[in-house]
Structures are given as C-alpha cells and as structure tokens.
Amino acid sequence: MYLHRVTAVNFRAFGDRSTGKHLDLELNSGLNVLVGENDAGKTSIVDVIRYVLLTTSNDYLRIEDDDFHVNGLHQATELELEVELRDLSKAQQAALVDWLTLEKGVPPYLVVHLRARRRIAVPVGGGRHMAPIVTISAGKGGGGPELGSAARELLRATYLKPLRDAVAELRPKKNSRLSQVLRAHKDMKGQATNNFDKTKPDKQPATLVEVMAQAQYRIGTNTAITDVRDRLNSEYLKELSFERTPLSSDIRVTAEMTLAQVLEKLELTLSPPSTVSSDISCERGLGYNNVLFMAAELLLLSDGGGDELSLLLIEEPEAHLHPQLQARVLKMLADKAVGKKIQVVVTTHSPNIASSANVENLILVAAGKTYRLTPGETNLEESDYEFLKRFLDSSKANLFFARGVAIVEGAAEAIALPALAECAGRSFDANGISTVSVGSVGLFRYARILQRKDGALLPVKVACLGDLDIVPNDVAYIQGKNDKIRNAVPLKPGQKEHSKRKLEDYTPAEIVEVRMKKVERAQGGSTEVFISDHWTLEYDLLRSGLSKATYCAIRLEQAEGSKGYLKKADFDSTLRNAQQEYDELAKNISLEAIAAYAYERLESKKASKAVVAQYLATLVSRGDFGTGETFFKLLPPYVQLALEHLVPEASA
Numbered sequence: 001m002y003l004h005r006v007t008a009v010n011f012r013a014f015g016d017r018s019t020g021k022h023l024d025l026e027l028n029s030g031l032n033v034l035v036g037e038n039d040a041g042k043t044s045i046v047d048v049i050r051y052v053l054l055t056t057s058n059d060y061l062r063i064e065d066d067d068f069h070v071n072g073l074h075q076a077t078e079l080e081l082e083v084e085l086r087d088l089s090k091a092q093q094a095a096l097v098d099w100l101t102l103e104k105g106v107p108p109y110l111v112v113h114l115r116a117r118r119r120i121a122v123p124v125g126g127g128r129h130m131a132p133i134v135t136i137s138a139g140k141g142g143g144g145p146e147l148g149s150a151a152r153e154l155l156r157a158t159y160l161k162p163l164r165d166a167v168a169e170l171r172p173k174k175n176s177r178l179s180q181v182l183r184a185h186k187d188m189k190g191q192a193t194n195n196f197d198k199t200k201p202d203k204q205p206a207t208l209v210e211v212m213a214q215a216q217y218r219i220g221t222n223t224a225i226t227d228v229r230d231r232l233n234s235e236y237l238k239e240l241s242f243e244r245t246p247l248s249s250d251i252r253v254t255a256e257m258t259l260a261q262v263l264e265k266l267e268l269t270l271s272p273p274s275t276v277s278s279d280i281s282c283e284r285g286l287g288y289n290n291v292l293f294m295a296a297e298l299l300l301l302s303d304g305g306g307d308e309l310s311l312l313l314i315e316e317p318e319a320h321l322h323p324q325l326q327a328r329v330l331k332m333l334a335d336k337a338v339g340k341k342i343q344v345v346v347t348t349h350s351p352n353i354a355s356s357a358n359v360e361n362l363i364l365v366a367a368g369k370t371y372r373l374t375p376g377e378t379n380l381e382e383s384d385y386e387f388l389k390r391f392l393d394s395s396k397a398n399l400f401f402a403r404g405v406a407i408v409e410g411a412a413e414a415i416a417l418p419a420l421a422e423c424a425g426r427s428f429d430a431n432g433i434s435t436v437s438v439g440s441v442g443l444f445r446y447a448r449i450l451q452r453k454d455g456a457l458l459p460v461k462v463a464c465l466g467d468l469d470i471v472p473n474d475v476a477y478i479q480g481k482n483d484k485i486r487n488a489v490p491l492k493p494g495q496k497e498h499s500k501r502k503l504e505d506y507t508p509a510e511i512v513e514v515r516m517k518k519v520e521r522a523q524g525g526s527t528e529v530f531i532s533d534h535w536t537l538e539y540d541l542l543r544s545g546l547s548k549a550t551y552c553a554i555r556l557e558q559a560e561g562s563k564g565y566l567k568k569a570d571f572d573s574t575l576r577n578a579q580q581e582y583d584e585l586a587k588n589i590s591l592e593a594i595a596a597y598a599y600e601r602l603e604s605k606k607a608s609k610a611v612v613a614q615y616l617a618t619l620v621s622r623g624d625f626g627t628g629e630t631f632f633k634l635l636p637p638y639v640q641l642a643l644e645h646l647v648p649e650a651s652a
Helices: 042-053 090-095 151-154 167-170 177-183 208-220 224-240 261-265 286-301 323-339 350-357 382-392 398-399 411-423 440-448 481-486 507-520 537-541 547-563 568-587 591-603 609-621 628-632 635-645
Strands: 002-009 023-026 033-034 078-086 101-102 106-117 133-138 159-160 311-313 343-348 360-366 369-372 403-407 434-439 459-465 527-531
Touching: 002 042, 002 151, 002 343, 023 042, 023 369, 023 481, 033 042, 033 090, 033 350, 042 078, 042 106, 042 343, 042 628, 090 151, 090 635, 106 323, 133 403, 133 434, 159 286, 167 177, 167 286, 177 261, 208 261, 208 343, 286 323, 323 343, 323 350, 323 360, 323 369, 350 382, 382 440, 398 440, 403 411, 403 440, 403 635, 411 434, 411 537, 411 609, 434 609, 440 459, 440 507, 440 527, 527 635, 537 547, 537 591, 537 609, 537 635, 547 568, 547 609, 568 591
Parallel strands: 033 343, 033 360, 159 311, 311 343, 403 434, 403 459, 459 527
Antiparallel strands: 002 023, 002 078, 078 106, 101 106, 106 133, 360 369
C-alpha cells in the first residue's frame, strides 16, 4: 500500500478547485523529493498527509483557523483534504474492506477525506475560541462511512520534523522510538515470557524479561542497595508511618516487569569514533545522531511487516549534516525506498539533496503549485534524464530553489552576468535569480527541465543566454569558408568543403536559420532564449557601451599573468595605462576594429575568460560606468532583453 494522490482545497497556500489553485499531486511509490523556495507550499503538502493519516509518534494535530486559505480579504469557511492509497495487499484490503472504493477495472483502493468548517459566530460578550468542526470519512469527496479507529491505526505515517532533536528522540522514555523498532522485530514476541526463579538466580535467562528480572534481583540483593533501602525504611519511613498504614520502600529497575517496560529502558546511541575506546562514553554530534535516528525509523518501517502503511515523511533531512553526508543520506533513502518498499516523501532546501536524487523523483513546488519532473510531464527526452543523472551537481541544482534562472554556457557568463545585472538595477540576489553554468552542450537539456509537456507556465522565469558563434568578417585571425577559397587552402582528406565560420559565408536566410535553431532547441514555456547579437558575450561587450571596461579587464588579466593576483599599485597603474591605450585606439579605429583586436587574446586562449569576467565585474561595480538605467543602456541588446525577461523593472 502506498500514498498515490494528495488533494487539498482551501488549505493554506492552496486555493479553490474552481480557480485551479488547489493541490492535486500524484506521488511515486518510492522516493519523492519536494524542492522549491521558502513559503512555496512544501510543508503544507506534508501537513495534508499528517492531518489526514496522523503519525506514529502521536503528534498533536488539529485544524486551526489559520489553516483556511485566504484570498485578499476573504478567508474560506471550509477546507477539504484527501489522500488516496493504492496497491493494497489482500490482507490490507481485508482489514479495510468497509472503507474501500470499488471501481470497475481498477483494484480496490482507499480514499480518506477530511472536511473542516470554521465556526465564525462570535459568542455574545466574548467567550472561548471554538475550534473548527472536522469530519473524517472514506470515499471520494467523503461520501463513504466515517473511518474507524482501527483503520486509522493502520494508516499512520512516520514523520520526522525539521530541526529535530535526534538525541532526545533516542533517549529511554515511554513508547520510545527504539522500543517501537525492537517490538516490531519478528523474534520479539517470545521475549515477554518471565520464568525467572529467585531460588535459582544463577540460571541462564532465556528471554529479555528474564534478563531484566535477574538483574533486578541481583540489584535488590546488593549490599549497598539493601543498606540504603533498610536505613530509609527503619530510620525515616517508619517514623512517618501510621499504625495501620505503614510506609516502606524498595529499590528496583522497573516497577512492572513487562516487555514494553524493558524495551523502554533501552537507549540507542552511536559507538565512539575509532580514536576513542568503546568502553568510554562519548557524545557524538547532532548530524550523526540524526543519521542514526533516520536509520532507526527506516528499520522500523522495513521490519514492521503486517498491514500498516510504510510511509516516511522527512522535512529537511539535511539538518545538521555536511554536504557529503547529505548525499549519502539521500542515496540510502532512495535505495531503501526500492529495496524495502518504503515510500519516502522528503522536503528540502538543499541543492546537495536535490542533485543527489534522480530528476524523475523531484517535485518542484512553486507559488502553491506542484510540478512533477517525471518523464512524460516535462519536455525532457529520455537521453536528457540520463545526461542530468550524470551532470546535475549541487551548483546547478540551485535552479530548483530560485524565482528565476539564468542558464549560461560558461564560468565567464556566470561571473559577469550577476554583476552586470546588479549595476543595471536588476539585482539577481534581491530578486531570487540563480545563475547556472552548464556548458554549450548542456544548455538545451537544462532549459527543458522547467518546461511542461502540457504547455503549463511555471512561475519561474528562465533565460538561456547563448553565443551565435558566427565570426564577424573583419576578424582577420580566423579564416572562414570564403577566406579559404580565396587563399586556395586545400581541403583536408575526406572533407567535401570548408566549414562556414564567418558572417560572409552565410546568406541572410541561413543566419536567421542558425539563430532560430539555437532558440527553438531550448525555448518553451516560461523559458526564453537570448542569442548574442554578433559572436560571443565578450566580443559583444567589446562592441557595446561597455567596450572600454571590457578592454581594460582584458589588460588587467594580461598583467596578472601567472601570478594569480595584482597588487593595488599594479592594478591602478595597469588600469590607467589601459584606459589611455583604449582612448588612443578609439581616435583612430572603429569600435568593431577595437573589438576584433582585443578579442584575439581570448580567442587564442592566451587569456582566461573567467578572470577577464572577474575584472570586468570589479570595474563596473565601482560605478565608473554608471548605474541603473544609464548602465543598462550600455549593455549588448541581447543581454538587455535577457535581464528584462528575468527582472522586468529596475529597482528604484
């Protein structure tokens, strides 16, 4: 049995069904990872499940007035939460037969429906707050009978809250998690027998209860213990006793010798690290104790057997864990979801967690809407999923938590673009925009992650910035097809014709076709593609109002050389010289000629584009080239369009 569908109407961020703003989410039977920015609705989805199914830890759960959806000044008076459970075993069907939904051609399944209504009447003269009226019943829309308590016990979910205190959860206490894990073990049933004989105290105990009974007997007959007990009884309690109600005490491990009492005395702890003796008590960190806690819960779910629902809800499994351990935890959850048939629903804000999961297991939650990234629901092809499985790392997984995404080809764009946006009054940080560098090959693959097969628009704007990669005619250090024909350059063996590289090699129609192919490969939904106006980002910057700044950045990179840094005095002198050199060039040659001349160092790979971008970011952030709209108008046209798509209005 697994949780197949979760529905919510007028619950927190999820609105009315008629507006299409309600929750209707289908879950995988294995691992489900909910990703998205804060306040998107991830916790609300988990709470829908908790409120309807309850939890094994018996959390106090009650619908409050704040749970009813608010739209403007209007708050809903009714809400509905519903879960659908599929793939019930024969034993589970038998246990839940009175509440099953039967449809022709479909195996019997269970629907649990919660309806709540606010009591908005205010008592005369005030009075205590009246909690909402809640009913829970079976069937779609709650049309079936009220769900019995025995059925609800079978359906409880295991829930690990965010920022949990794992150490406290693992300590001995009534109905502790460890005692539940141990009670679920198949061999635990016979451990409740108690045949301990005080006349034969040295006989080897056969069960856990007998072990405790023997220990209790030995403690009770210990000289130090009996002396304290006897003195307490004779010297104090006797004097406080009435004749008919004498007081006496005993010292023992537990008052009741039952298996439950024995198991609740046990504590689950991590062994000391290898550098510490196993006989020494050693407190371990919060992170590793959280790992232990999650492992114990998975063991309980996998060993529980019976008819119960094996569903684990974990909010922020990354709590207290370093990045590498986060990845190992996610892998364990994914493996156990398959191997032990445990359904796992995880919410996370960690790119490490998101990148460790397969893309098809991710569910993007944005602005109260859910978008499964499973095959058939995105524009990703089968090969894209395989590509992303290998190359989607934590830096790229930032796109799942952003309000907007700039997908670029290289490190230089990833460094320069946020700095240019900041100076233009369209700050990426302030607007929740992530920059993801994916390389030219992966650009179109990453672009399709957030594109829906049904054409739905995600509330996450995506701008893909790519290079046109057609060399301008006046770049003499690169030969195109026509250059090679004019210079009678021979063809290489097996080559039918020289490759087209320069603008003159293409007809106007072919140039449009090249541009459109790049656009159409990645564009769709809320994703727009912006291709450079001339050649590459750096060349286009040299052709724009930031030509001088880019030229100076190239000279600063050249001065840095292999040192990897520039002292302030060297920086200042190099910048002065570069500015003077640029001004002299501008008097004598065109902007296009300056761009071709300066770009040669980048094209020949004598200069690092990333370092040039770093210096450019430094120069523009000083404000020497203007700010806001003044600076915005200096940018290459395609960069302006990309920034307008991501951040339509400049900040004041």
